[in-house]
Amino acid sequence: MRTAQSQARQEAARHLLSARDIRTLALASLGGALEFYDFIIFVFFTVVIGMLFFPADMVDWLRQLQVFGVFAAGYLARPLGGIIMAHFGDRVGRKRMFTLSVFMMAVPTLLIGLLPTYAMAGHAAPLALLVLRILQGAAVGGEVPGAWVFVAEHVPERRVGLACGTLCAGLSFGILLGTLVATAVNKGMAPQDVLTFGWRLPFLAGGVFGLLAVLLRRWLSESPVFEELRQRKALVQELPLKVVLRGHGAGVIVSVLLTALIAGGLMVVILMAPTLMQSLYNLPAIEALEAGSAATLSLTLGCVAFGLLADRLGPARALGLGCLAMAASTYALYLGVGSTPERLTALSVMVGFCAGVVGVVPTVMVRVFPAAVRYSGLSFSYNVSNALVGGLTPLVITLLIKTHPLAPAHYIAALCGLSLGVSLYLGTAGRARFADLSPHGRHRD
Structure with missing residues (x-):
């Protein structure tokens, strides 16, 4: 009995954040x-x-x-x-x-x-x-x-x-x-x-x-994973990016698609929302800006909440549920404000919280590359996608909104649909490929 209790305590300890982890x-x-x-x-x-x-x-x-x-x-x-x-x-x-x-x-x-x-x-x-x-x-x-x-x-x-x-x-x-x-x-x-x-x-x-x-x-101390790689003399000897592009194409594709949700989603839901609310519904600038600030505060809470959800349900499931919530709440915002403008702040808070699903994205991305080239793989995918999607999103929204006032919601729904597809892939075929974060974990394309 004591052995079983001791093992249970040790297992629980491995799941807790130490004081050093919290400081980091x-x-x-x-x-x-x-x-x-x-x-x-x-x-x-x-x-x-x-x-x-x-x-x-x-x-x-x-x-x-x-x-x-x-x-x-x-x-x-x-x-x-x-x-x-x-x-x-x-x-x-x-x-x-x-x-x-x-x-x-x-x-x-x-x-x-x-x-x-x-x-x-x-x-x-x-x-x-x-x-x-x-x-x-x-x-x-x-x-x-x-x-x-x-x-x-x-x-x-x-x-x-x-x-x-x-x-x-x-x-x-x-x-x-x-x-x-x-x-x-x-x-x-x-x-x-x-x-x-x-x-x-x-x-x-x-x-x-x-x-x-x-x-x-x-x-701060050096990453334990990197230290183990250095001690084992397992650091990458070639150009890290060359290794990524040659052998980890699936990880790059997954990361590029998920980064689009961060770049495009936050651009529309957080950064562009106050301007869109003013132009589409003739709302006062101060009301739109205050609602935008409330949405950003709600986003910070949502990121933590969805991170916890990823630990409990797994990143793939948390990502899928979050994408559905983000798409639905965005439609609720644009349809709701159109009929009842006084609900702007409440609906913005809801959208901001649901947009916290972006907090799950890095949880997936750190797992799709092996430790030796993890930084290069993630950085290349994230920054290239962010530059393209983040730079083009305002232009795309500006052009689309001339034809349909719900264009921002349709755009978010499309991004969420792509990410939902990635979550389904990770939940089935991707499960065996993107397994753990250890220096010698299984990562195969």
């Missing part, structure tokens, strides 16, 4: 939140940045086009930065790249807050802004997949869903933090003060706190 997860989530805040804060001050970093006599539409071009450069730099950082993450260590990514984000963010304007430096000002934005994009391209791999390889395997979901919640909180800071600056300061110096404050704060996150991450 907390520091990773904090760094991720700050990094996403640094990356996204730019978009909230595009009007001011356009006025300050481009000639005053430039027509408004051209000025805004160039500002959004600088913003988009960050997205275009993500694949290259992610691939390079993942290469070294698989060759020399996860922790070094995990710390470097925050440093590469914090320093450009701080420098943006210190940049001279066009009136001070002429054409050098927008060029410097472009370079710093590219560095930001390269940093976030390595941060997100690196963070998923890092926490997944630290925690017990039965808690990978919670770990990845919590990390996604941290990234979502970074978006919410950017929204709240931008709102506070614009509400608490006169427009002229924002134009003079107020716009710099969010960048300076983000840079300082980012550097603090760099110091905190120095306390």
Whole structure:
């Protein structure tokens, strides 16, 4: 009897997060939140940045086009930065790249807050802004997949869903933090003060706190999985990406399709929703923005909830159920607000929570590549898909919405349908292929 009880306690202990695991997860989530805040804060001050970093006599539409071009450069730099950082993450260590990514984000963010304007430096000002934005994009391209791999390889395997979901919640909180800071600056300061110096404050704060996150991450330990690979001299000797493309095509396809749910889904449900609510239903801007903030807060909770669900039911089932909920809630939002606009906030909260299914995606993706090339495989798939889908989604929605007001809901339903298909595959044929997270686990294409 005592032996059975002892074995039961040992089995339960293997499923619990240790104090070290909790510290790792907390520091990773904090760094991720700050990094996403640094990356996204730019978009909230595009009007001011356009006025300050481009000639005053430039027509408004051209000025805004160039500002959004600088913003988009960050997205275009993500694949290259992610691939390079993942290469070294698989060759020399996860922790070094995990710390470097925050440093590469914090320093450009701080420098943006210190940049001279066009009136001070002429054409050098927008060029410097472009370079710093590219560095930001390269940093976030390595941060997100690196963070998923890092926490997944630290925690017990039965808690990978919670770990990845919590990390996604941290990234979502970074978006919410950017929204709240931008709102506070614009509400608490006169427009002229924002134009003079107020716009710099969010960048300076983000840079300082980012550097603090760099110091905190120095306390983290290297991934146990990577350490075992290094001790066994089992690190990949070829180019990691070459190994991925040659032997793990199924993992790449699965990851690309699931990343589309993150990139396209969050773009429509969170980032574009306030604008869409205003244009489709003539809602006041303040109501739409408040509902958007509530949806983002709900998303952070949903990511954790779906992560827990993945640990309990398995990633494939949690993903399938979440996709059905996300599609249904999105239709409920657009149909409900059309008939009863006063339900906007409640419906937005529901959609945001259901969109938390994106927290299951990294739980799947970390399992579809072997440990030796996990960082490179995940980073390549995630960043390429994110750049394409994230960049094209606003254009697609803008074109489709002219023909049908429910186009955003149809778009989400299509993405959820693709991910549902992936979940069915993983629940049947994929089960034997994508088995575990160990350094010598079974991963065959």
